[in-house]
Amino acid sequence: MKPIVKLAFAVTLLTAALGARADEIQVAVAANFTAPMKEIAAVFEKETGHKIQAAYGATGKFYAQITNGAPFEALLSADDATPTKLVAEGAAVKGTQFTYAIGTLVLWSAKPGFVDDQGKVLAKGKFEKIAIANPKTAPYGAAAVEVLTGLKLLDQISPKFVTGENIAQTFQFVSTGNAELGFVALSQVMKDGKITDGSAWIVPGKLHEKIRQDAVILEKGKGKPAVIALMDYLKGDKAREIIKSFGYEF
Amino acid sequence: MFLTDTDLQSIWLTLRLASVVTLILFLVGTPVAWWLARTRSRWKGPIGAVVALPLVLPPSVLGFYLLVTMGPNGPVGQLTQALGIGLLPFTFWGLVVASVFYSFPFMVQPVQNAFEAVGERPLEVAATLRASPFDAFFTVALPLALPGFLTAGILTFAHTVGEFGVVLMIGGNIPGVTRVASVQIYDHVEAMEYSDAHRLAAVMLIFSFLVLLALYLWRPNPKNT
Incomplete structure (x- = not known):
């Protein structure tokens, strides 16, 4: 093989390998979590090389879209009822639901x-x-x-x-x-x-029920390392510090 | 009952909004269409383009501008407050103002086309018979352009009924005041009340189809005329 061909071959292999590692994550995020998510995404992308494609909006709308085949791999809900419902209906992965923030x-x-x-x-x-x-x-x-x-x-x-x-x-x-x-x-x-x-x-927390915001991995994101990495990252200290600075509790 | 009370309320509100907007646009749109049809001014192009803008502008652009200008810090908002009307967003009349802008080309363009089709000749004849321009307009141009007015009225009404984005942005979703049928359907979908959404959506579908059917059946075939 000529050196130049060898080089091209090596580059192709390398980019293919990198491409496999750096994944794109499609995540639906509750509107109230927009600002912290942007900060978390920036840090997460820098650390892991994964890319986050976030859509921000109303949880009810996301539910309708997810149950009708939207390509989201994870949901950061504004409540805990919607993820529970999605798990029960088989649209989300059992055992992946956790509270990422409690809203104020x-x-x-x-x-x-x-x-x-x-x-x-x-x-x-x-x-x-x-x-x-x-x-x-x-x-x-x-x-x-x-x-x-x-x-x-x-x-x-x-x-x-x-x-x-x-x-x-x-x-x-x-x-x-x-x-x-x-x-x-x-x-x-x-x-x-x-x-x-x-x-x-x-508003003092005793005046209303806790706004427990749960995240869950959806069927489309099942078993994907990048999605699991993001969920773990949300539980980590760095993400929690950002989440806390926006007034959320745990 | 097939539809709930709040559904019926939203339909009634939608019809009321569309009627008021169509009436206002008949009054406001006709002079503009008349001017556009007859002028040789170099402003014809720019004004025509401004009239057509809502056809291509995303409703979010219109909604955003209206929300900001009609708000307490916007020029329109300060004017309405100074006049003692208060603020327009979240009110029925706020929706009327927004819809007048949004449906403007649907009124002006068919009427303008109708006036253009009438042409100069009948008006010149009227003038030789000593009709004043005012007379000629009401007794000659207006009756001749009547089919254009009917088309414009139906299109404006139907387009206002079909409005959604602008209303969502400046309406505030108040039952009986700004919660029109399209927003009510969206609410049902968001709340996962799919059977309610289906019923109201079907009503809207049938209504829209009937309006357009009436328009197409009624409009004379150009080949026969």
């Missing part, structure tokens, strides 16, 4: 000083519109309704509801000022352990 609900306004740190603004009711995520489909929306029910304010406040399709749209309604305040995920307004702007009441 926050009542937030883009205006400084609008929301007090006791949430008394709710009872005063001096606002036109309050944004919540669709309680039928979004766990943060359901938690918000639970909080208002517990405070006996639901009937009084529900006429002022504007409902976001998911928690990202809910945040968008509040951040553009179209709703004066709204119930969003702490992760959306927190960076490095601090609330970045506006005013907020971090």
Whole structure:
């Protein structure tokens, strides 16, 4: 063989080998976890060479897509019910479900000083519109309704509801000022352990059921080393530190 | 009952929205179409292009701009607040404004085509018979262009019924106010209520088909005219 042919042959083999090791992972991620996932993905990709293709959106929509053949290999859900359901229906791999984060609900306004740190603004009711995520489909929306029910304010406040399709749209309604305040995920307004702007009441965890967010490997990702590596990475210290800095618990 | 109360409410709201939008567009779209059909101005091209924009713009672009401009910090939002109307997003009238933009070309273009088909000649004849331009418009151009108006009205109505993206972005999904049928279907799908989604989706499918069928059956075949 001529040296140049040899070299070409070697390069081909090498790229083939690398290609086999560096896999692409298709993962569906709950909208509230967008910011931490981007940071985790960057670190994970750098360390492992795998590539993450993440889609962010409402968990209910992902459920519909997954059960209808979407190519996702893993789901980072906004709740624990959807992964459980997927496992029961055979669309997700048994024994791979775990809680990657526990979400915190926050009542937030883009205006400084609008929301007090006791949430008394709710009872005063001096606002036109309050944004919540669709309680039928979004766990943060359901938690918000639970909080208002517990405070006996639901009937009084529900006429002022504007409902976001998911928690990202809910945040968008509040951040553009179209709703004066709204119930969003702490992760959306927190960076490095601090609330970045506006005013907020971090809703005490005892006022609603824990927002347990579970991840699960889907049938399409079964046995794939890269997918398993990502799931393990989410349980590791580095990922947890990032997750924590956005206000999640474990 | 075949449909739930909230489904019926969303259908009723959708019909109300489409009717209001079609009426407004008859009033607003007709002068624009008339001008576009008859002008020799060099602005005809640019204005025509602006009118056609919603045909190609993603609804998300329109929705995003509307949300920002009609919000409390946007120019339109500040104007409506100064006028004491309050903010438009999440209201029925906010949807009306959005839909007027979104369905604009569906009204203007058929009417414009109809006016162009009428041509100069009948109006010139009317003028020689001492009809004022105003008279000529209402007694000559308008009746001759009537088929174009019917097409435009049906298309505008149907297109507004089929609206989804813009409503999702600025509606806030309020029952009876902004939760139109298309959004209600989306909600059913997201909530995994597939049988509800099926029922309402079937209603929409049959409605859309009937509207288009009426349009195609009614529209005279050009070969026979």
